[in-house]
Amino acid sequence: MVAMDTARNASAAMAGLLPIMAAVFAGFLLIGLALPALPLHLHQGLGFGPFAVGLVTGSQFVASLLSRIGAGNYADARGGKRAVVVGLIAAALAGFIYLGSLALLDRPAASAAMLFVGRAVLGAAESFIITGGVAWGLALAGGQHSGKVIAWVGTAMFAALALGAPVGSALYTAGGFAAIAFATIVLPFATLLATLPMHGVGPAGATARQSWTSVAQAVWLPGVGAALSSLGYGAILSFAALLFSERGWHPVWLPFTAYAASLIAARLCFGQLPDRLGGARVAAIFVAVEGVGLLLIWSAPGPLVATLGAGLTGLGYSLVYPGLGAEAVSHLPSGSRGLAMGLYTVFLDVALGFGSPVLGLVAASAGLQFVFLAVAAAAVPALAIALLLRRKSSAVRRV
Template sequence: MMASIDTSADRSGTTAGLLPIMAAVFAGFLLIGLALPVLPLHLHQELGFGPFAVGLVTGSQFVASLLSRIGAGNYADGRGGKRAVVIGLVAAALAGLIYLGSLALLDRPIASATALFAGRAVLGAAESFIITGGVAWGLALAGGRNSGKVIAWVGTAMFAALAIGAPIGSALYTAGGFAAIALATFVLPLATLLATLPMRGANAAGGTARQSWMSVAQAVWLPGVAAAFSSLGYGAILSFAALLFAERGWQPVWLPFTAYAASLIVARLCFGHLPDRLGGARVATIFVVVEAAGLLLIWLAAEPMLAVVGAGLAGLGYSLVYPGLGAEAVSHLPSSSRGLAMGLYTVFLDLALGFGSPALGLVAASAGLQFVFLAVAAAALPAFAIALMLGRKASGARGL
């Protein structure tokens, strides 16, 4: 696929090349979405654990993702993004088996929660290979000048799956309990694997020497730190929005995350090209303010629809913060190192969610669930400062 985005034909070709990759990522993440609104409820209502334990089990996925990102990026650079996606789907099916095993331990809550912790960890490694491989696959087909669009659109497939998975998961949980979620987590990745294998892959990048780990890390770390601070809002929605709704008797409990994800999806489909056109840091500077405003609205909400509007506003804001900063992270790197770059960049997301989720659980336990959203709104301030600095640096390099 040509890297140029100067003509409408090139833009159409880029979009067509991304669609099958988006389909694979969508199907792979649908199984993750199924558990989002119900795993905290299962841990709290069925096993009797409090907010800190919920945050700990939820966060195990992100810690495992953190530990596997660099390996996933190196694998995608060396063997190709499609193969990385395949590895991720196999691991996801294994996580489903572990979920099923946790059900045999319901009379021993600690053992059952430990199995769920392990299953979430395996799923975290699977997610790492699926999304890192999917982005590397898309970058290999679409070219570096479309990096913002690739990150935004592949991420859109992920969030679409999470948004659709939330109500489906709630329905499955109502009909068959957590056993239905566990079975689906085993079956869906196997079906996705069969559909992915015939897809056209892309050869691993050649011709340009791959840069060292340290040189890639030097290019990525500052956008990554900003992404980490801005991603805490995503973690708050993911882990505690359903609990906030359940605590206040608001229904349905999956609605804030679905509003968040739906807003993010629409924004990325409509405006995903903006980081490539206007500059990733410049776009991130604007949208992180929108994200913070939405999180503050959830904190202040006295009725469910106000919280839902806040979640949607937060999703709109985050929609282009992450791809905008990601475009900055890979903009000066050769194609042979972009998989590693995206793996390293996503490590900062994992750090924020893996360690931020338990920390936010402590905030919820000590101050109340609503104060979680005040804390993550405040965390957007350093993200804004870093994005502003990166934007000014990029403008200065262009002589603007």
């Protein structure tokens, strides 16, 4: 009877993740909408070159990085739901700034400056939405489901970014950048109206929170492992289509689609494995799968093998990030998990923000295919970290 009640409570808690996933999905769809449209608007509409485009679009990632810890602290102090609400309000504000930039089209520099600010506000909004969403889910489902929470909420984020690009392209074609601006205003408010009636979980209280340094000590090793394994995602995102194009393989979008489809399917079907088997053990198994996939892309004689490699890479990465994330929060009190996830996500930001340019240098000097060999090599220390964490977890359980 007790086991049945526990299972029923766990199912109810996990079902409660669905509306949180919907809120995260809507929030990240906003970011994806502008990904294809903003560079075109800056270049074609305002007449700026690649440097200005990179400056404006990059402001989002810098703002996300700088706001992670603040978002985590806010989620711990005020609750994950409130952090998501703040993020949605900030996202709508970014839409108003986008709209204001259109009133300055006759002054391109001023218009671009407003877009820079709007994109930075959206980056901070993203931090609050994802960090608050994970903290909210962890508080609702409990620490014993941390791996599944991270996997499922992360899947909503990934799916939204993937869908946002084609939807944003369609909106931009139909109504120009004004359509993107209006969507960035309307969608957060609609999501906010749906989110406010949802059940929130209050903060755990100051007595259950640990210091910043204690949380950082718990997070840094899983974070480094996650950063190394995330380089494969960055390689697929930035260089897979270029590799296909260089070799005359079609369609060029196939590797990313295979990667995304296998990642989403694996997280939805197997997202409970880190909680059942242990985050470090699952991460060790799946980072090895990721490495095999990357080696297949590097050595692929044709598009089918490369696509298979991309699918295996997505399958592998699918549970590395939540597995190591579960290890990062497993020994922390509930009142510090928001900060822990904020710090943990910083490692992903750094890996993608700084790793991709380094991989670009590898491509320029050795060729595109060697990018995938390099990130496969990075999976080796990630595997070592996962094994080390598994050994530490086993030692703690024995004590």
